[in-house]
Amino acid sequence: MALTSxxxxxxxxxxxxxxxxxxxxxxxxxxxxxxxxxxxxxxxxTSGVEPLYTPLSAVTEVALRLREDVVxxxxxxxxxxxxxxxxxxxLFLVPKVIE
Numbered sequence: 001m002a003l004t005s006x007x008x009x010x011x012x013x014x015x016x017x018x019x020x021x022x023x024x025x026x027x028x029x030x031x032x033x034x035x036x037x038x039x040x041x042x043x044x045x046t047s048g049v050e051p052l053y054t055p056l057s058a059v060t061e062v063a064l065r066l067r068e069d070v071v072x073x074x075x076x077x078x079x080x081x082x083x084x085x086x087x088x089x090x091l092f093l094v095p096k097v098i099e
Contacts, residue, residue, distance in 0.1 A: 003031050 008028045012019045019027060056062050077090055086093035 003028060003035070 005028060008024050052058055054062055081087045084092050
């Protein structure tokens, strides 16, 4: 997937970036380089390869350090909502922004 100069201009516009022509050319080369690496990686057959939860597990046995999923703090909703301008039924009320 090769990008064009127009693609880079559109991406820069969406990101609200102002790129000079030299910067745009450098960005085009970098993005196309990135996509060529992604294409190479996509071409590799990974069927039968188990996913790793950490890269270290490929080298050595790593024990998971998991904790119990328990509540450790008290409910402080009212205290946290005290400074809010509008609250109703435990929810923050905000102005409508989408019509």
